[in-house]
Amino acid sequence: MDNAGNCNTTASELKKLILTFGGSAACTWCFPHIINLIAKIIISFFFKQYKKKKPHVKV
Numbered sequence: 611m612d613n614a615g616n617c618n619t620t621a622s623e624l625k626k627l628i629l630t631f632g633g634s635a636a637c638t639w640c641f642p643h644i645i646n647l648i649a650k651i652i653i654s655f656f657f658k659q660y661k662k663k664k665p666h667v668k669v
Contacts, residue, residue, distance in 0.1 A: 618634060625633035 617637065621631075621634045621637050624631045
């Protein structure tokens, strides 16, 4: 389950409170989130973090 219902309710309420707000027509529900996920994946290829090996301690 996602929070699209919450977003719809928020858009409806904002339209009532702010006359210049376009309601659901002014919303871009998932697009920014998808772009963010894609950007993180692309960036991760350039900045891979390798796990450091634990130093061996001789006793």
